[in-house]
Amino acid sequence: MTDWSGYLALILQGALVTAQLTVMGCALALVMAFIAGLGRLSRFFALRALATAYIEFFRGTSIFVQLFWAYFVLPFMGITLTPFQAGVLALGLNVGAYGAEVVRGAVQSIGKEQREACVALNLSRFQAMRYVILPQAFLTMLPTFCNNAIELLKATAVVSLISLTDMTFQAQVVRxxxxxxxxxxxxxLLIYFVMAMTISTFMRWLERRLARGLDGVRTV
Structure with a gap:
């Protein structure tokens, strides 16, 4: 029993690393999703091209290969990352590419009448995006962002391949x-499920909270 208590503690230590990877990976993914998603909508060709290249590259290549590049190849270019940093970078950039298309689609889904109202109020492009378009679009993004966060959580298992002591790595040690x-x-398996349910519950709560007060805006 004592041995199994120690093994459980080992797995829980790995669960903490998995949780940290998920939180920091999601933060990076969110930032990249908005940068690339809004970049796709830019009036400037160079920004659109850069955003498109990022999205297509990270959606079109394996996260397994991306992780190995971050950890094993970047040092040859003078950039050395710890296993944790490489894991966050690969996960965040990969999931952020999928999130970028969510951002683009959500922003484009906002009705033309909302944009016309912004013009009538003499709002700048930035003000219209900041105060009118994005608050409504973000609510549309949340369900898919929830799915992306859960996918990122499950994808953290690949970091065990670079010897990062996440939950899957520790389970392999115990085995x-x-x-x-x-x-x-x-x-x-149970811990992954609990973590996924925690993300889903939080996202549903956030969606309900942000929905308050927007019903009137949507009818403008």
């Missing part, structure tokens, strides 16, 4: 030491 597969992987 190697005990010869038991069911208990460690059954445990992390």
């Amino acid at each position: 190697a030491q005990t010869g038991n597969t069911l208990v460690p992987f059954g445990t992390i």
